[in-house]
Amino acid sequence: MTFTIAMAMYYFNALTGDEKNDFLPGNTSDGHYQIENKCDTCHGDGFDDRETLQKSCVRCHKQELKMIEDSHPKSKFTNPRNADRIKILDARYCVTCHVEHKTGKTRAMGVSLPEDYCFLCHENVEKKRPSHKGMGYETCDDAGCHNYHDNKALYEEFLVKHNDEDKYLPEMKLPVKNIKAVFRGRDEKFTKSLSIADIDSPRGVVVSQKISYQWHASSHSKSGVNCQECHLSVNEKKNVNEKKEWLFKPNYKHCEKCHLQETKGFLQSRHGMRLAEGLPAMQVKDARLKMHESAKDKVLNCQSCHSDHSFNTEKAAIDSCLSCHADDHSNAYKKSKHYRAFLSSMNGKDDSKESVTCAGCHLPRVASQEDGVKRILVDHNQNNYLRPNEKMIRSVCMNCHGLKFSLESLADRKLILNNFTGEPSIENKGFALAMEREALKRKGLIKEKN
């Protein structure tokens, strides 16, 4: 009897609490395991049908697919003329290719289909592209040739346009953040620099000397952001009668008040996606990547990288990453040319203060428009630049390097592991094929092969 009650309580807790691991039918992919205990995030209320799953996929990934100008959007497959195709591969639904809980069958990027899925529709590719004759199905995504979704850096004309680029571009420069200018243009209060004497913490709250100095040295004090801006509670329900309280540990909702885009990216990222679903924050020990043992209990929120009060973005861009990440690629960074470039820029040998850091590549600065104002902000969602790694070619690599060198470097697994120390050993054949067709076009020799 006691045993039965204990078991009943265990399963009740397992079903209703945050720990549902015992009910998972199989491992989830690297991109979703963080939220696997919150079944309804993907399955809705009742493990409904694939329409429910599709809505869940779209809810999180719609913006990303729009940003990369998805080469195979759902709209291409809803046309009745493609009914024969969706019979073979129903590309209207993400779960056709990305089925979760398939232990041992899930490959990179959560793909659970066999490798030959391109051939299901493009089996006659050699008719239009004789150069592709004899190429195996496993070569479609070789060395940065084609991706299913993101081909922004891979299309033929792009290869032709950038074919002659050298390994290093004449001007190597990452975009420079303009956050200060944007804020100052928005409100005059952000133009005012504050001193320690201006600290506006309420009576009874003791601000230590260390904290005072950290804040005073930060961009916040230089931009008129005083203690109360972050430490007063957020009036989420917009209730005019709600009294704001002093919070000793503000969370991302406080950062979000000013840093909306950055927080949005963070909540979509592998670092913050648990918080977005109302789950406890990720801890370093939850990671599947290799991490430092000493960091295992670290909790991932805005402050864990930016540190309270000092908000040092240089620290956040390298030291914060390396204090947790312990894989080969991360460990090799400080021996890399990229790090030497960073040191050089810090020593004032480079005009640009923006240099090659961990964040510079994985959480890059990207341009966007808001209310007609051009902003260059850090995109805190590393998924946008991670896998397939060609996603980072245009927004990151091509700020400094030629396209061919970039593609070949990112296709070389050894180079990735040693943080790009050495030359790529893989050749991207796409350039030669694209240039061959370009030459034929100029001669007017390209003809349809029947």
Add this chain to the structure above:
Amino acid sequence: MKTRLSLASVSVVIAALGMTACTKESAAPSGGIEPKTMSDALHAVLVADRTVYTKNVVNRLVKEDKVIKASEQWKDDKALPLPAQMFRYGSEIVAEGDSNFSYSLLSLWPINDQNNAKTEAEKTGLKYIFDNPGQNFYTEESLGGTTYFTAVYPDVAVAPVCVSCHNNHKDTPKKDFKIGDVMGGVVIRIPI
């Protein structure tokens, strides 16, 4: 299409439009608009917008005023989208919703092979509108277990940019288009 017309008004519209082409009759849902009427009306809007964009935007700015280029890679090239792309983007937005109809721009000489005639109705229809200038093609076909009213309308080269772009594209299978030629067809499908 939630718009409903009375039987009388539908009859007047049909009479006014006439059945000038190869037509397979399809019954209108009770009290609703006939698929052919709806398809012709949709096509009238599509072709009007397409013509305006081609002539008054692309041809004027690219060929006449020479102030901007039109390019297949219009975002990267900071140029105008090509008229065919503009048309396709519209059809993709329609395809994202539940509009209960679809349309495509197809050709027997497509630049992108995906836009070649595929179904029997497309093959027959495109050949028909090419062999019978000025006429449309109407039929019914079954795709994926659903029966569709399918209409194929000629897509004619209306401006110099149409022919110059197609004739010079490295993927074109036909390099001798002239203004006034039927370059392809607009295919509209309505489930019945």
